Each structure stands twice: as C-alpha cells, then as structure tokens.
Amino acid sequence: MNYLTANHRIALLMHEGTDNPGGKTGLSILRYSPLNIVAVIDQQQTGKALKAVTGIDRNVPIVGSVQDAMAWQPSVLMIGIAPSGGALPEPWYEEVKAGVKAGLCVVNGLHTSMATDPALADLVQPPQWIWDVRQEPAGLGIASAAAKSLTCRRVLPVGTDMAIGKMSTNLELHKLALQRGLRSKVIATGQTNLMLGDPGIPLDTIRVDFAAGAVEQQVMQYGRDHDVLFIEGQGSIFHPGSTATLPLMRGTQPTHLILVHRWGQAQIRNNPTISIPPLSQAIALYEAIATAGGCFTQAKTVGIALNTYGFDEVTAQEAIAKVGQETGLPTTDVIRFGAEPLMEAILTASMPN
Numbered sequence: 135m136n137y138l139t140a141n142h143r144i145a146l147l148m149h150e151g152t153d154n155p156g157g158k159t160g161l162s163i164l165r166y167s168p169l170n171i172v173a174v175i176d177q178q179q180t181g182k183a184l185k186a187v188t189g190i191d192r193n194v195p196i197v198g199s200v201q202d203a204m205a206w207q208p209s210v211l212m213i214g215i216a217p218s219g220g221a222l223p224e225p226w227y228e229e230v231k232a233g234v235k236a237g238l239c240v241v242n243g244l245h246t247s248m249a250t251d252p253a254l255a256d257l258v259q260p261p262q263w264i265w266d267v268r269q270e271p272a273g274l275g276i277a278s279a280a281a282k283s284l285t286c287r288r289v290l291p292v293g294t295d296m297a298i299g300k301m302s303t304n305l306e307l308h309k310l311a312l313q314r315g316l317r318s319k320v321i322a323t324g325q326t327n328l329m330l331g332d333p334g335i336p337l338d339t340i341r342v343d344f345a346a347g348a349v350e351q352q353v354m355q356y357g358r359d360h361d362v363l364f365i366e367g368q369g370s371i372f373h374p375g376s377t378a379t380l381p382l383m384r385g386t387q388p389t390h391l392i393l394v395h396r397w398g399q400a401q402i403r404n405n406p407t408i409s410i411p412p413l414s415q416a417i418a419l420y421e422a423i424a425t426a427g428g429c430f431t432q433a434k435t436v437g438i439a440l441n442t443y444g445f446d447e448v449t450a451q452e453a454i455a456k457v458g459q460e461t462g463l464p465t466t467d468v469i470r471f472g473a474e475p476l477m478e479a480i481l482t483a484s485m486p487n
Contacts, residue, residue: 136331137265138210138241144169145200145208145238148176149226151215152187152196155297159243159326160214164190166305167330173203174214175229200233212241212329221246230254240264243325245339267325268336277346281387282431284357289480290388291367291439292420294395294410295402296376299468300367301327303394303439306473307480308364314477316361321352323366323382337368337378345378349385362480367394371419372410373402383424387431390480391424393417393463396441397453413438413461432486437476438465 146164151157152174164171164184171194179187180198187196197203200211211233217223221244222230230240230248234257242248242264249255249264258264281288289307291300304320304327311318320327322334333356335348349365357363365386369376395413402408410416417435424433438457442450450467458465464475 136328137239137263138169138329138331140169142169142210142239143206143208144171144210144212145173145175145203145206145233146171146212146214147200147226147229147233148174148214149229150176150178152176152179152184156217157215158297159216159329160212161188161190162301162305162326163212163214163329164188164192164194165302172206172208173197175200175203200229200236200238204236208238210241211238213243216244231257234258234262234264237262241267241329243267243329267328268339270339270341271335271348273351274340274344275347275351276343277350277381277384279384279387279430280350281353281357281385284353284387285485286357286360287362287390287480287485288353288357288365288386288388288431289362289390289392290365290382290386290433291392291394292379293367293370294372294393294413294416295370295399296373297403298394298396298399299439299441300394303392303468303473303476304364304366305330306468307392307477310473310477311362311364314481317359318362318364319356319360321349321356321363321365321386323349323368323378327366332366334366337381342377342381345381346384349382353386370402371423372408372416374405374408380423383433384430388424388433389431389486390483391417391420391433391435392437392439392476393420393435394439394441395457396443397445397450397457413457417461417463434483434486435463436479436483438463439473439476440465440467442467442470 322332323337368378
C-alpha cells in the first residue's frame with residue numbers, strides 16, 4: 135500500500151546524504167518523483183543550491199532541521215538516507231520525533247520499524263500515519279519459472295557491485311519506453327522505487343524461500359498486459375553480502391540483461407579485497423547463471439550502463455567508447471548522455487526461445 139498522494143507536501147530528511155551514496159534514496163526521489171517536495175533537510179549543506187550540490191535541476195531549498203522545514207508547510211517527512219546498520223543516529227531520530235510531534239506523517243524506508251516504535255507511535259494523532267515501506271507482503275509462494283510463458287520483454291539490470299545505478303538505469307529506460315508509446319511497467323524491488331509509487335515488493339524483507347516467488351507474482355501480474363517490464367535490479371553476484379540477484383533472475387526469467395558498472399572501479403567498494411572481473415567475464419557469468427544450463431530463459435546482455443559520476447565529460451565519453459569497444463555492446467551513461475542506445479538494443483535484440 136502506498137500512502138502518498140499528489141496532495142502531500144514532502145520534506146526529505148537527508149543529513150549527510152545530499153552529496154554521497156548514503157543518500158541515494160532521497161536523490162532518486164528528487165530526480166524522479168512527481169510529488170511536491172518542498173524542502174531538503176541536511177545540516178551540512180544548509181543554504182546551498184540543490185543543483186550545485188547534487189546536479190539535480192529541481193528548485194528545492196536545503197534547510198538545517200525539521201523545525202526549519204516547517205516554514206514550507208510540509209505534510210510528510212520522508213527519510214531519504216540509509217545509514218550504515220539500518221538505523222538512524224540518535225540526533226537524526228530526534229528529528230523524526232520532532233516531525234511527528236509537529237503533525238507530520240512519516241515515510242520510512244529503513245529496516246528498523248517506526249510504526250511499531252512506542253516513542254513515535256504514541257505521538258501519532260489521526261489522520262497522521264507512519265508508513266514502514268519494508269514489510270513482507272502476505273500470500274507468498276514458491277517460484278515455478280512461470281514467467282517463461284510470458285511474451286513481453288523482461289529487462290533486468292545486473293551490477294558489478296551494489297549501489298551503482300541499477301535503479302536509475304531502469305527508470306531512464308522506462309521513461310524512454312513510454313515516450314515510444316510502449317506499454318511499459320517498472321516492477322519495484324526496493325524501498326526507493328516503492329516510495330516513488332511503482333508496484334512491487336521490498337525484496338530484502340522477504341524470507342529467502344519466498345523471494346523468487348514474490349518477484350514472480352509481480353511479473354505475472356503485469357506481464358500479460360505490457361510490452362516490456364523493467365524489473366528493478368538489486369545487489370551483485372560479486373558482492374559477498376548480496377543474496378538478491380538470484381531470486382530476481384528466477385522470478386523474472388529475464389529476456390534481456392543490462393550490465394551496470396562504475397567506471398574505474400576494480401574492487402567491490404565495501405570489500406576491497408574482492409576484485410571485479412573483466413566485464414566480458416561478468417557478462418558471461420550473469421548469462422550462465424540466468425540460463426542455468428538451459429533450464430531457464432536464455433537471457434542475453436544487450437548493453438552496458440556505465441556510471442561515470444565524478445569524471446569530466448571528455449573522460450566519460452572516452453570511457454564509454456572504450457567499454458563499448460571491449461565488450462562489443464552499446465554503452466552509455468544513462469544519466470549524463472541518455473539511455474537511447476540501450477533502449478534501441480532492447481527493442482532490436484531477438485527474443486529468446
């Protein structure tokens with residue numbers, strides 16, 4: 135259930151997150167959400183222009199606290215940061231409490247529940263609500279590879295690491311598909327996409343036996359009525375702490391893969407002793423796992439989404455050309471240069487048998 139409507143006015147809690155990967159939820163909300171965001175709360179960036187800090191062309195003030203944000207009359211406080219460990223530091227938690235006391239509803243994408251937290255729940259006065267986005271849905275079952283029967287394109291971004299742009303790739307491709315008149319749908323599998331209003335499930339809250347089945351339910355629900363499904367990618371086969379990629383493959387039975395990679399990254403970001411293999415090997419491994427010796431849909435990698443954030447435009451273009459030459463696949467940075475080459479590849483590549 136999505137509690138948000140077009141009438142809500144959003145204040146984004148983003149302490150220390152507007153200029154680093156810890157704020158990827160809030161940054162994605164700022165980039166893609168049609169909702170009315172009236173303030174960004176980040177005490178480290180107070181008073182700066184949002185575009186100068188993030189590169190996102192949206193006219194929203196950055197303020198230092200929930201109390202300061204109240205001048206813009208928000209109705210909802212949305213948590214746009216994901217601190218290490220999944221819980222807010224105490225000073226930031228006190229900001230949430232201040233928001234609830236001031237009458238704000240709360241959208242919480244963290245693993246830690248707030249709706250059942252007595253210190254917050256006791257302050258809620260109807261029609262206020264607290265929406266914990268990460269909740270396991272009811273009615274789950276075991277996957278059966280049913281998505282093999284669908285005729286729609288099922289596009290799954292896969293990554294050489296976590297948090298490198300799989301969701302942004304999906305959303306940019308979906309936007310292009312709609313512009314081309316296709317019946318396109320995004321299937322959310324994480325808290326950010328769910329907060330953006332897309333249907334789906336919070337995959338990392340679902341018991342492992344039911345994870346692929348939960349994905350499959352969503353794909354089967356929408357696949358027959360759409361030309362293309364863009365399933366939000368999660369995790370990475372190369373990350374030792376990631377368990378999300380395999381159930382996504384089994385549940386979606388993808389027809390097309392997009393490999394997402396950060397230019398210049400040679401090791402897993404949080405596990406630098408683990409090297410990322412050459413992209414050609416990464417592609418071969420993902421395709422082999424998806425197909426599983428012919429048991430499942432024979433997915434093919436049709437393009438590379440290259441994250442060139444932090445590099446100048448000339449270097450970025452050179453990187454894209456280099457990766458394209460090395461892999462023989464269409465390559466682009468979907469944020470800087472658009473997703474058209476990947477969209478064209480998806481539409482022109484033959485469907486697997």
